Amino acid sequence: MNKITWQSPSNIALIKYWGKHGVQLPSNPSLSFTLNECNTITELFWKEGDGNIELLFNGESKERFTARARDYISSIDSYFPNLKKLDLHIDSINNFPHSAGIASSASAMSSLALCLCSMDEEISGKKLSKEEFYRKASEIARLGSGSAARSVYGGFVSWGISDKLAESSDEYASPLPIKVHKSFEDMRDTILIVDQGIKAVSSRAGHKLMSRHPYAKQRFALANKNFRDLLRALQKGDNSNFIRIVEAEALGLHSLMMSSSPGYILLKADTLKIIHRIRAFRELSCTPLCYTLDAGPNVHLLYHDKDSAEVEEFITQELLLYCSDKYRINDHVGNGPIKL
Numbered sequence: 001m002n003k004i005t006w007q008s009p010s011n012i013a014l015i016k017y018w019g020k021h022g023v024q025l026p027s028n029p030s031l032s033f034t035l036n037e038c039n040t041i042t043e044l045f046w047k048e049g050d051g052n053i054e055l056l057f058n059g060e061s062k063e064r065f066t067a068r069a070r071d072y073i074s075s076i077d078s079y080f081p082n083l084k085k086l087d088l089h090i091d092s093i094n095n096f097p098h099s100a101g102i103a104s105s106a107s108a109m110s111s112l113a114l115c116l117c118s119m120d121e122e123i124s125g126k127k128l129s130k131e132e133f134y135r136k137a138s139e140i141a142r143l144g145s146g147s148a149a150r151s152v153y154g155g156f157v158s159w160g161i162s163d164k165l166a167e168s169s170d171e172y173a174s175p176l177p178i179k180v181h182k183s184f185e186d187m188r189d190t191i192l193i194v195d196q197g198i199k200a201v202s203s204r205a206g207h208k209l210m211s212r213h214p215y216a217k218q219r220f221a222l223a224n225k226n227f228r229d230l231l232r233a234l235q236k237g238d239n240s241n242f243i244r245i246v247e248a249e250a251l252g253l254h255s256l257m258m259s260s261s262p263g264y265i266l267l268k269a270d271t272l273k274i275i276h277r278i279r280a281f282r283e284l285s286c287t288p289l290c291y292t293l294d295a296g297p298n299v300h301l302l303y304h305d306k307d308s309a310e311v312e313e314f315i316t317q318e319l320l321l322y323c324s325d326k327y328r329i330n331d332h333v334g335n336g337p338i339k340l
């Protein structure tokens, strides 16, 4: 069999994508940075065949993931005319817990999309420019999981049309075309794992509830404003606005879940205890650190590289007691996927 391998990272959204329409199109622009340590490595094997698809996830065959991969691949066959004449074997390995709110679908789907785009180039013999290749991979990744569209690029990335970014698109993500202040370039993210369990309500179900959410209109307008304000804060190196917006987005995401119909709660008691500790520490120390949350109970603690020693002491003394098995992942802004 022929083989292609890509390693692709997860990302953490600062402005959240929550709510979609049409074919996986976002209801508001989102902005994230790509992580470095939380990765999926996907090996894609192919040979001539009849469209059979097998998938191993972390070395095991899981019906839920295989069914999702089959649905996904059949949904994108218009992009890859040769797919139906191939047998595919996908081997995906994650180095962090899946379905626990660390956007594992972002790394999984982006690595698979990159493999499919590389395979298509090999089979067709038609090589795209670097820009076209990543744009296509982002679009294909988006069709598997919206947040995955952003993971094909390193650094700070946006996805979704914003009146502040002329080239922005709902179809694919792009690296932020603005110069991010150097104090944010090496931003650190320590992911405090409060709970490693599979979350009770999937993001897919959560997005769906936004289509009849009583606050949907206000949310999408606010996300646009937060997006614009965060761009400015990132450019200027403005910590206080960065912290204000990022934390408002985190709590806003979870308040949308709570006020959905039916409402639901993914936060745990220990998530809230960590948030209170972070606020108290910031007030006392004046260290510009803050938190964000993904669709789960785990807390992403964001801070500057220069404050790492002080924050590490805070984490070990005050936060690790709330983490499951004292588990945390030290991560930071990464450079994006790698073809292996």
Ligand code: PMV
Pocket (backbone or CB within 6 Å): 012, 013, 015, 016, 017, 018, 030, 103, 105, 106, 145, 146, 147, 148, 203, 204, 207, 253, 294, 295
């Ligand atoms: O990519 P999805 O469809 O799993 O949605 C994830 C949405 C959030 O992770 C909660 C926010 C985001 O923008 O990544």
